Amino acid sequence: MKKVTVIGGGFAGLTVSLRLAQKGFQVELHEKSSRLGGLLGTDCTEYGIAERAANALIRTERAENLFKELGLEASLPLESSKKRFIFRSKPKTMPLNPLELLSVALRVVPRMIFAKKTLKPQAGETLLTWGHRQLGKAPTRFLLGPAMQGIYGNEITDLSASLILSPLFNKNRERYKGLLTGPGGMQDLVDHLEEALKKAGVQIHLNSNISAKDIQGPVVIATSAKGASEALQERAPQISQLLGRIEMSSLMSVTLFFKKAQTAFEGFGCLIPRGFDIKTLGILMNSYIFRDRDKVYNETWILGGVKESDLLKLSDEELLKLLAEERFKILGQKDTLVEYRINRWDHALPYYDLKLEEVQAELSQIVIPKDIFLHGNYLSGIGLSKILERSDRLSEEIARTHG
Ligand SMILES: Cc1cc2nc3c(=O)[nH]c(=O)nc-3n(C[C@H](O)[C@H](O)[C@H](O)COP(=O)(O)OP(=O)(O)OC[C@H]3O[C@@H](n4cnc5c(N)ncnc54)[C@H](O)[C@@H]3O)c2cc1C
CATH class of the missing domain: 1.10.3110 (protoporphyrinogen ix oxidase, domain 3)
Structure with a gap:
């Protein structure tokens, strides 16, 4: 049986490992932290769940098929989530x-x-x-x-x-119809993927911070751009240097649970254009998006970005004070908070700027060693459905070249 090593146990690493195992490879998956999922994960509180980063996948046929194959019931958005707001003096459906x-x-x-x-x-x-x-x-x-x-x-x-x-x-791009997630949130998806990997015989190594130089044979680098640059430092210095030029953007997600629901704006959430002296990028009104996941109304606030990475340095107290002020400015609400969860993601996502465009162009010109395969959101697009598409294509390519 041919062996393939996958570095990184986020959504990219999990899905490509599954596809490779299904194609008959013996897969060794290395994850440097103590859990699988990478940016994906769900915290449970007594008031309901709080997503750490992504709250759903775009519902493509491919994503639906993955859920079916994993035996995971798809949780679909509520009718109320069809309404989306953009702030312009107040939240408006048409700004x-x-x-x-x-x-x-x-x-x-x-x-x-x-x-x-x-x-x-x-x-x-x-x-x-x-x-x-x-x-x-x-x-x-x-x-x-x-x-x-x-x-x-x-x-x-x-x-x-x-x-x-x-x-x-692109005329052949995948069509999509809304969103989907697991009934217990994105952790459900991670758990089902882990179970499927184990059944397919994938060897999972947690707490394994590995470099590509330690690996014989084909290796898929399924980490962030920063992680890939580090993992390739000795085995492919030119690629490592190139990936090191990709700027990473830090983000924060803060889920706030309230005693009382705000009913003035019932919808998916509200996005905040720049220029209003508001730090928040957007708000997800979780209770109006998915059913049966909470006991009280809650929202997830997203902040950060390359120009606002200092926000990650705020203490919990400072952050909650800022959000209370901004919530009053945006929604005109002052409700009592009963619980919160803060996730500070340092260097979370690739910055999709002109530098990344240059790096991708240069990457397509250099010769990548035949046994190194790059995977991740700096190549495929940031969303999970795009990562899933790349996992399928990459596993087919590896089967063709190393099967
Ligand atoms: C706040 C936020 C909200 C988002 N919302 C959505 C959403 O609603 N829908 C959507 O589709 N997408 C969303 N995204 C984007 C999506 O979550 C990410 O693009 C995706 O999860 C990235 O997956 P990945 O596997 O490429 O990377 P990661 O999740 O970063 O996983 C990489 C893994 O590699 C491991 N690793 C790194 N180096 C090594 C090494 N040397 N050895 C072993 N392991 C290593 C890391 O520990 C990590 O577990 C969101 C992102 C953020 C931050």
Whole structure:
């Protein structure tokens, strides 16, 4: 039986290990921490669950099939989650005024119908420049900016339009219909993946901080960009150096449990455009997204990004004070807190900026040793459904070249 080593037990490492084992490989999975899941995980409190990072996957056919295959019941969003708010003096479902809306419709709709290709971003263009060029200033600030900041955890000034938007122009891209998660949250998914790996005979090594130089044979580096740069330092210094140029963005998720539910804004959540002197990037109104997961109303607040990484240094007390002030500014609410969970993620996600665009371009030009395979959210896209897609493709490639 051919052996493959996988470094990193986050969603990328777990899913690629499963696919490789199913293709007949003997898989050794190394995870440096004491648990599997990486950024994925769910804390249980007496008031309900709190997601540590991701709260759901995009519901593609591939994601649905993974849940079925794992025997994991898919928990789907509630009807109330269809409403989404963007802050503009208060949370609004449509933050543009009628004139701004008409102006963007006149700019975009004809091109969508007759010349979609002209909407494509150019290489080296930021999302801000693309937005101003294609949509105008108000839609960029109040729609594009908050939407992208909700996914990439950073304001759009330096984000790469090409990395982020080009996949949308791919005719073969996976269609999606909402979100899905496990009934007990994302930890359910991690637990089911772990069980499936064990059944498939994957050898899992926890507390194993391993370098690629210690491994014989094919190895999949399924860590963050920073982790991959460190793991490859001795075995592939050129790639290690290149990956070391990828800037990592720090983020924080804070779940607040309240005595009383706020009912003024019932929806998925609220995104906050920049320029309002508010640090928070977005709020998830968890109790209006998934059912049966909590005893009291709760929200998850996301903060951070490369320009606001100092927020991670705030003490719990300072952070809760800041959030109470911002909650009053955004939702006009002052409710009693009964519980909270804070997750500070230092160097959590790759910064999808123009530097990453350059690194990806350079990576495609250099010769990567035949037995090294790179996997992770700095290559596939940040979302879990994209990581899953890459796990499938990568395992097929490894089966073709090393099977
Ligand atoms: C606050 C937040 C909210 C998010 N929300 C969503 C969401 O709702 N939906 C969505 O689709 N995505 C979301 N994401 C993004 C998504 O969670 C991540 O992109 C994804 O979990 C990354 O998985 P990964 O396996 O690539 O990396 P990681 O989860 O970072 O896992 C990498 C693993 O590798 C291990 N490792 C590193 N170096 C070594 C080594 N040398 N040896 C052994 N092990 C090593 C690490 O310990 C870690 O466990 C969110 C992210 C954050 C931070």
